[in-house]
Amino acid sequence: MAEAKGPLRGVRVLDLTRVWSGPLCTRILADFGAEVIKVEHRASRGPAAVPASYARASGFYPQGEPGQRPWNRHGFFNEMNRNKLSLTLDLACPEGRGLFLRLVAISDAVVENFSPRVLPNLGLDYGRLRQAREDIVLVSLPAYGLEGPYRQRVAYGTNLETEAGLTALMGYADGRPQRLGAAITDPIAGVMGAAATVLALLRRRQTGQGAHVEVSQLGAAVNFVGQALLALQLLGTAPAPLGNRHPWRAPQGCYPCRGHDRWLALSVGDDRQWEGLCAALGRPDLARDARFATFLGRWQHQDELDAIIVGWTRGLDAHEAMQALQQAGVPAAAVLDGADLARDEHLHARRFYVSLRHPDAGTHSYPGQPIRLGRTPATFRSDAPALGEHNRYVLQGLLGLSEEELERLEAAGIIGQRPP
Amino acid sequence: MTALPLAQLRALEVGGGPAAAFCGRLLALYGAQVVRVEPPQGDPLRRAEAPSPGQSGPLFLYLNAGKLGITLDLDRADGVHLFRRLAAQADLVVEDLGPGEMDRRGLGYPSLAALNGGLVYVAISPFGEEGPYAGFRACDLVLYALGGYMYITGEEEREPLQGPPYLPSYLAGAYAFVGALLALWHRHSGGGGQKVEVTELESLAASHQWTQTLFNYSGTVQRRQGNRYYFSHPNSVYACRDGYLSLSVATEDQFERLCLLLGRPELRQDPRFASNAARCAHAQALDEAIAPWFLARSRQEAVAAAQELRIPAAPVLSLPEVLAHPHLEEQGFWQEVAGPQGLLRLPGPPFRLGAPPGPLAPAPALGQHNDEVYGRWLGLSPRQRQRLHQAGVI
Numbered sequence: 156m157a158e159a160k161g162p163l164r165g166v167r168v169l170d171l172t173r174v175w176s177g178p179l180c181t182r183i184l185a186d187f188g189a190e191v192i193k194v195e196h197r198a199s200r201g202p203a204a205v206p207a208s209y210a211r212a213s214g215f216y217p218q219g220e221p222g223q224r225p226w227n228r229h230g231f232f233n234e235m236n237r238n239k240l241s242l243t244l245d246l247a248c249p250e251g252r253g254l255f256l257r258l259v260a261i262s263d264a265v266v267e268n269f270s271p272r273v274l275p276n277l278g279l280d281y282g283r284l285r286q287a288r289e290d291i292v293l294v295s296l297p298a299y300g301l302e303g304p305y306r307q308r309v310a311y312g313t314n315l316e317t318e319a320g321l322t323a324l325m326g327y328a329d330g331r332p333q334r335l336g337a338a339i340t341d342p343i344a345g346v347m348g349a350a351a352t353v354l355a356l357l358r359r360r361q362t363g364q365g366a367h368v369e370v371s372q373l374g375a376a377v378n379f380v381g382q383a384l385l386a387l388q389l390l391g392t393a394p395a396p397l398g399n400r401h402p403w404r405a406p407q408g409c410y411p412c413r414g415h416d417r418w419l420a421l422s423v424g425d426d427r428q429w430e431g432l433c434a435a436l437g438r439p440d441l442a443r444d445a446r447f448a449t450f451l452g453r454w455q456h457q458d459e460l461d462a463i464i465v466g467w468t469r470g471l472d473a474h475e476a477m478q479a480l481q482q483a484g485v486p487a488a489a490v491l492d493g494a495d496l497a498r499d500e501h502l503h504a505r506r507f508y509v510s511l512r513h514p515d516a517g518t519h520s521y522p523g524q525p526i527r528l529g530r531t532p533a534t535f536r537s538d539a540p541a542l543g544e545h546n547r548y549v550l551q552g553l554l555g556l557s558e559e560e561l562e563r564l565e566a567a568g569i570i571g572q573r574p575p
Numbered sequence: 576m577t578a579l580p581l582a583q584l585r586a587l588e589v590g591g592g593p594a595a596a597f598c599g600r601l602l603a604l605y606g607a608q609v610v611r612v613e614p615p616q617g618d619p620l621r622r623a624e625a626p627s628p629g630q631s632g633p634l635f636l637y638l639n640a641g642k643l644g645i646t647l648d649l650d651r652a653d654g655v656h657l658f659r660r661l662a663a664q665a666d667l668v669v670e671d672l673g674p675g676e677m678d679r680r681g682l683g684y685p686s687l688a689a690l691n692g693g694l695v696y697v698a699i700s701p702f703g704e705e706g707p708y709a710g711f712r713a714c715d716l717v718l719y720a721l722g723g724y725m726y727i728t729g730e731e732e733r734e735p736l737q738g739p740p741y742l743p744s745y746l747a748g749a750y751a752f753v754g755a756l757l758a759l760w761h762r763h764s765g766g767g768g769q770k771v772e773v774t775e776l777e778s779l780a781a782s783h784q785w786t787q788t789l790f791n792y793s794g795t796v797q798r799r800q801g802n803r804y805y806f807s808h809p810n811s812v813y814a815c816r817d818g819y820l821s822l823s824v825a826t827e828d829q830f831e832r833l834c835l836l837l838g839r840p841e842l843r844q845d846p847r848f849a850s851n852a853a854r855c856a857h858a859q860a861l862d863e864a865i866a867p868w869f870l871a872r873s874r875q876e877a878v879a880a881a882q883e884l885r886i887p888a889a890p891v892l893s894l895p896e897v898l899a900h901p902h903l904e905e906q907g908f909w910q911e912v913a914g915p916q917g918l919l920r921l922p923g924p925p926f927r928l929g930a931p932p933g934p935l936a937p938a939p940a941l942g943q944h945n946d947e948v949y950g951r952w953l954g955l956s957p958r959q960r961q962r963l964h965q966a967g968v969i
Contacts, residue, residue: 162757162758162760162761162764162766163757163760175784179782183753187757208852209850209852212806212852212855212856213806213852214789214792214793214794214795214806215785215789215792215793215806216792216793217792217793218792218793219793230785230788230789230791230792230793231784231785231788233788234785234788299902300902300906302906303902303903303905303906304901304902304905305902307882308882308889309882309885309886309887310823310887310888310889311810311823311825311887313804313810313821313823313887314821314822314823314887314888314889315889316821317812317819317820317821317889317890317891317892318821318889318890318891318892318897318900319892319897320892320893320894320897321738321739321742322821322891322892323891323892323893323894323897324739324740324894325736325737325738325739326736327729327730327733327736331819332802332812332819332891333728333729333730333736333801333802334728334802334804334812334821335724335727335728335738336724336726336727336728336729336786336797336799336805337724337727337782337783337784337786338784338804339724339738339742339746339782341784342746342781342782343746343749346746346749346750346752346753347749347925347926348926349753350601350749350752350753350756350925350926351925351926351928353753353756353757353760354580354581354605354756354928355580355928356760357580357756357759357760357763358580358928358929360763361580366928368926368927368928369926369927370925370926371906371908371925371926373902373903374903374906374908374922374923374925374926375925375926377897377903377908377922378745378922378924378925379739379741379742379745379746380739380894380897380922381637381638381921381922382593382624382633382634382637382638382740382741383633383740383894384637384894384897384898384920384921384922385633385636385637385919385921386624386632386633387894387895387898388898388914388919388920389626389633389636389914389915389919390626390633393893393894393895398736399716399734399736399737401714401715401716402624403624404714407716408734409716409720409725409734409735409736409737410734411734416798418720418725418726418734418735420716420717420719420720420725420735420737421716421717422714422716422717424714428712481710481711481712484712485712486711486712486713486714486716486717487712487717488711488716488717488718488720488721489720489721490720490725490726490735491720491721491722491723491725491726492723492726492727492796492797493723493726493727493786493787493789493790493795493796493797494790494794494796495723495726496722496723496780496783496786496787496790497786497787497790497791499721499780500707501702501706501707501708501721501776502706502776502777502780504705504706504707505703505705505706505777507777507780507781508787516792519788519791519792520787520791521787521788521791522780522781522783522787522788523777523781524781525747525750525773525774525777525778525780525781526750526751526753526754526757526771526773527754527771527772527773528754528757528758528761528769528770528771529684529769529770529771529772530761530766530767530769530770531757531758531761531766531769
């Protein structure tokens with residue numbers, strides 16, 4: 156791996172996280188130069204064999220093929236874990252725990268997103284970590300927090316989204332709940348976890364003290380509905396979701412375009428944008444129509460306006476319609492699907508996507524880092540590590556274990572480069 | 576108890592939308608003195624959702640609690656000069672006025688960095704300063720559409736659907752907060768200040784679970800599928816007697832326990848439901864089999880019973896229910912702030928570090944801290960301040 160650069164160079168993080176929120180958190184730390192060591196159980200990436208039918212149907216594997224080492228070829232894992240190292244370790248056995256604690260002694264932070272009972276059950280709670288290193292920073296991303304009546308509950312982002320009030324603020328205008336297409340509370344918690352880690356390290360510099368910081372995923376998500384909770388208290392009502400419409404912008408909606416499942420989103424926020432829309436539609440008569448002259452008039456006549464707009468969009472390519480409207484000063488966008496998003500010319504022009512080569516998965520493009528630092532930018536040094544790829548670097552290089560000890564650990568199944 | 580970690584820092588916030596204000600809110604929650612700089616007539620955020628003209632709306636009140644507020648006309652030379660003096664002694668500037676707006680006034684990063692080499696300058700915009708969409712107009716709907724979230728959200732046979740209001744901006748504000756902390760860390764390590772740039776579009780585009788990677792790996796384009804989740808089932812929303820709950824079964828163990836919970840062990844043996852892939856392929860049949868159990872129970876009963884067996888489930892809550900959430904209550908999650916009719920509840924910090932959160936000062940009234948900031952920070956005399964006021968600069 157190329158030498159780390161970035162503001163966090165020299166910071167070592169032990170990463171016990173799985174799935175999305177935690178790996179996104181440590182991905183930010185790794186992109187900015189921290190040495191992030193994923194500590195994984197050999198079974199954590201799934202079984203040694205994946206049925207070809209699953210690989211094909213799920214779409215997670217390159218060209219739908221599980222390949223010889225499917226555990227190193229999963230797109231989601233590889234997307235979330237670039238720039239990190241992989242150490243396999245079985246924390247359920249005393250020897251694995253002992254090695255982990257020796258690593259804690261030479262690390263700055265540990266990040267985990269287990270449910271709250273897991274680390275204490277392993278005998279690896281904050282107090283034990285502090286014995287290994289007095290000023291260690293432990294960052295936990297539990298679903299509900301480490302205290303409170305629901306602390307033992309299990310939930311994924313797809314559950315927390317509905318409990319945090321995010322679902323109450325969206326949906327078709329028929330009263331039925333509708334979740335987002337991806338569990339947004341995971342990245343919310345992940346970003347907050349990265350903030351918590353850097354802030355705790357900053358504080359350690361100031362005070363010499365470590366910390367156990369908990370980011371409750373529910374609490375973090377509730378921060379994203381604060382304005383609505385305040386509106387409820389001030390006005391006494393919570394507005395019902397309006398589908399794609401908006402309480403003070405009209406017309407606003409999502410309109411079908413030429414092609415299968417192609418759509419245009421547009422939104423008129425003031426009189427100037429309304430005039431721009433009329434001009435783009437080639438309908439100066441609408442701009443003179445008294446019914447649509449004010450926001451209130453346009454809001455009251457949304458159904459009519461929607462029908463007029465659909466008449467225009469239906470025959471148009473979504474991207475062409477977007478360009479025409481934006482040139483007229485109207486907020487408008489083609490509704491990008493995954494292929495459009497992966498190929499988007501703006502994101503590519505800004506070099507948002509990064510191409511990384513993985514020995515088992517091949518070369519692919521991945522979303523890069525939205526945090527752009529002028530002088531100490533993120534770097535993309537390597538794709539996700541293969542399972543146990545850095546066992547030797549960590550155990551021999553950092554902890555000084557001998558070749559014989561490594562062989563014994565491997566024979567005992569405590570480390571390895573294949574799932575059991 | 577130690578002080579909050581950012582207690583020594585001063586930040587100036589110049590905002591056009593919720594993104595900079597959300598970033599500033601996070602800085603303030605961890606101790607920074609954040610000064611929101613508004614034009615003399617107040618900024619657009621203050622008027623958003625305002626119940627009546629002249630009042631401040633909930634968006635402004637939420638995002639700016641705990642901050643100081645000053646007025647300053649950045650379209651006048653005197654105002655620009657004052658801002659430069661403030662920036663000379665600030666640690667951070669956070670702005671989301673849009674590309675070029677600060678530069679045009681001589682307040683862009685290069686000019687401020689010449690005054691204050693340690694300054695961390697955070698710029699948030701929808702699309703950034705460069706690229707084909709740089710001049711595009713944005714709003715929530717447009718960001719959800721271009722950020723790839725809209726296409727995957729909603730029912731398969733209906734139009735794609737936008738998400739909750741302001742979320743794209745808040746998310747960008749949260750990424751920007753991390754960027755600010757990384758820049759402060761670098762400064763603390765002996766480096767100087769720098770510019771941090773975050774866009775709302777890239778914040779959303781980097782917050783997909785696998786939308787782009789599915790396409791890049793296998794050409795798969797993820798479709799929207801109502802409340803079902805991509806390649807995991809039963810992971811959906813189910814109707815209960817008194818509302819809905821979200822159920823997320825992701826592993827074989829969890830599905831086995833779900834069959835136990837429902838008293839339907841035969842589902843476990845059904846080849847249509849024998850694996851996650853099979854359950855996804857027969858999602859409709861599975862939903863029909865399990866829906867009646869939920870419909871016969873209240874959300875609370877069903878969630879409690881599922882949790883008893885460690886099956887991930889949570890209620891779909893209304894906003895009043897979120898405010899009265901028993902777990903958040905017990906945790907002391909809420910932060911109180913004085914409002915016109917008594918105490919109001921704001922979400923507490925996303926994590927705690929240092930002193931426990933006390934009550935927050937309410938969002939500043941227009942120009943409320945002019946005397947404090949111009950007097951104490953810049954040392955302007957009452958006469959000088961009065962002159963600026965009369966000239967309409969503050």
